[in-house]
Amino acid sequence: MRRTCVIGAGPSGLAASRVLASRGIPFDCYEAGSGIGGLWRYGNDNGMSGVYASLHANISKESMSFSSLPMPDSYPVFPHHTQVLAYLESYAETFGLHGHIGLRTEVTSVRPVEGGGWEVTRRSRGGAEAETDRYTEVVVANGHHWDPRLPDPAVPGAGVFEGSAVHAHAYRSPEPYAGQRVLVVGMGNSGCEIAAEISRSAARTFLSARAVAHVFPKMLLGRPADHWAVSRAAVLPRFLKDPGMALLLRLARGAPALYGLPEPVRRPLAAHPSTSDELLVQLARGAVTAKPGIRSFGRDSVSFTDGSRETVDAVVYATGYSLSFPFLAPAVFAAPDGRTELYLRTVPPRLPGLFFMGLAQPAGAAFPLLEPQAEWIADLIEGEVLLPTPAEMTRSIARARERHDKVYAPSYRHGIEIDICAYRRALRRELRAGRRRARRADARRPDAPRPAPVSDTV
Numbered sequence: 001m002r003r004t005c006v007i008g009a010g011p012s013g014l015a016a017s018r019v020l021a022s023r024g025i026p027f028d029c030y031e032a033g034s035g036i037g038g039l040w041r042y043g044n045d046n047g048m049s050g051v052y053a054s055l056h057a058n059i060s061k062e063s064m065s066f067s068s069l070p071m072p073d074s075y076p077v078f079p080h081h082t083q084v085l086a087y088l089e090s091y092a093e094t095f096g097l098h099g100h101i102g103l104r105t106e107v108t109s110v111r112p113v114e115g116g117g118w119e120v121t122r123r124s125r126g127g128a129e130a131e132t133d134r135y136t137e138v139v140v141a142n143g144h145h146w147d148p149r150l151p152d153p154a155v156p157g158a159g160v161f162e163g164s165a166v167h168a169h170a171y172r173s174p175e176p177y178a179g180q181r182v183l184v185v186g187m188g189n190s191g192c193e194i195a196a197e198i199s200r201s202a203a204r205t206f207l208s209a210r211a212v213a214h215v216f217p218k219m220l221l222g223r224p225a226d227h228w229a230v231s232r233a234a235v236l237p238r239f240l241k242d243p244g245m246a247l248l249l250r251l252a253r254g255a256p257a258l259y260g261l262p263e264p265v266r267r268p269l270a271a272h273p274s275t276s277d278e279l280l281v282q283l284a285r286g287a288v289t290a291k292p293g294i295r296s297f298g299r300d301s302v303s304f305t306d307g308s309r310e311t312v313d314a315v316v317y318a319t320g321y322s323l324s325f326p327f328l329a330p331a332v333f334a335a336p337d338g339r340t341e342l343y344l345r346t347v348p349p350r351l352p353g354l355f356f357m358g359l360a361q362p363a364g365a366a367f368p369l370l371e372p373q374a375e376w377i378a379d380l381i382e383g384e385v386l387l388p389t390p391a392e393m394t395r396s397i398a399r400a401r402e403r404h405d406k407v408y409a410p411s412y413r414h415g416i417e418i419d420i421c422a423y424r425r426a427l428r429r430e431l432r433a434g435r436r437r438a439r440r441a442d443a444r445r446p447d448a449p450r451p452a453p454v455s456d457t458v
């Protein structure tokens with residue numbers, strides 16, 4: 001009998017569960033933690049949430065909403081993490097998902113079965129024995145912001161540094177850093193927000209970036225900055241969008257030099273946006289000092305690539321996350337360089353029945369992508385649509401990668417970066433093509449033209 005397994009009950013797993021439930025597709029969803037919500041569950045006992053106490057979403061509530069359930073009007077523009085979790089709880093409640101979700105149940109292995117299907121082994125917390133079941137499909141929705149990535153190889157001297165050193169995933173509040181000289185490494189959103197927060201009570205805060213980021217204010221021309229990623233302006237070609245955004249940033253916040261920042265080498269839309277008003281204020285006040293990349297550590301100090309040296313008591317590595325699938329053997333599927341071999345960020349070409357959710361990172365809206373992705377997976381499961389051949393999908397992935405490399409800075413963290421508008425268009429085109437492939441297969445008309453795969457996800 002057909003049965004689908006969903007791994008994880010964060011936003012991606014919940015969206016997959018809602019769509020499968022609404023289609024009447026039998027499925028089980030397993031979640032390692034005691035509650036749903038994934039990274040949005042502060043202190044999640046699955047160990048996979050790096051949310052800190054003060055965190056508010058850095059994209060607006062519209063961009064954080066599933067299309068089937070808007071966030072409450074009473075929410076602020078940028079909800080606090082407790083509100084995002086409450087929203088996810090109400091999503092699960094509204095669509096009756098709790099009955100499908102096995103909590104405190106960790107999936108430990110997913111293996112392809114000869115002849116089709118997948119063998120899924122899981123272990124319940126407190127349960128004596130691991131259990132194994134066979135599923136026709138597996139939807140992997142285990143998130144991509146939970147496995148801390150530290151500089152590898154380590155910065156020279158990191159082993160002799162005697163102060164505290166943690167990854168941002170372990171950061172919860174600024175209190176332990178009060179009165180200290182602190183170095184924050186990395187200028188993604190974690191680095192920007194944590195440096196700004198720590199600097200309110202630290203003696204000195206240094207923010208080191210090997211490639212300085214454009215810092216976006218949360219509001220641009222009276223709208224949440226993430227709205228621009230889905231505005232009419234978003235359909236402009238890159239050669240117009242990039243200078244347009246650079247101009248908008250210059251008008252909104254002035255030159256980087258005002259804040260002691262060098263001019264970024266990358267174009268504003270070539271990197272995942274770093275959004276923080278508070279960092280700009282703290283830089284302008286001298287509470288945070290911008291530094292280039294790190295050359296080496298000493299016992300109580302750090303040297304930078306510009307030859308400067310500072311005494312520091314503590315380091316926070318805000319250096320991002322690895323894409324990890326601990327339940328899949330690397331020979332089956334892995335993303336060692338932060339890139340995934342997935343057709344439209346969802347389908348591994350040669351692993352029938354295996355699907356991935358949420359491994360597409362847009363500059364703004366993230367949740368609204370998840371339900372359409374899950375609908376496509378459900379269509380594939382039900383045979384409403386058919387995929388291109390594995391060879392066609394592989395070629396399409398290679399073409400998308402080529403285009404991707406022309407747009408985004410070559411960095412691990414951009415491996416799954418997408419342009420949301422292009423991705424939505426590609427998904428719609430693939431749906432139409434997939435329906436035609438299914439009709440063609442039904443009618444057994446091998447002479448009919450075969451719809452081509454789509455590939456523009458950047």
Ligand SMILES: NC(=O)C1=CN([C@@H]2O[C@H](COP(=O)(O)OP(=O)(O)OC[C@H]3O[C@@H](n4cnc5c(N)ncnc54)[C@H](OP(=O)(O)O)[C@@H]3O)[C@@H](O)[C@H]2O)C=CC1
Pocket residue numbers: 055056057058059145150151152168185186187188189190191193209210211272318319320321361411412413
């Ligand atoms: N309030 C919110 O909603 C928040 C959301 N987030 C989101 O969480 C996700 C993860 O963000 P974040 O934790 O900032 O991680 P990111 O991967 O986005 O950023 C990592 C940063 O560390 C730098 N870095 C990586 N490796 C090294 C290295 N070896 N040496 C020096 N620098 C290095 C990267 O530089 P380079 O670009 O050169 O690789 C980059 O500046 C993002 O989607 C972000 O938007 C994060 C915090 C708050």
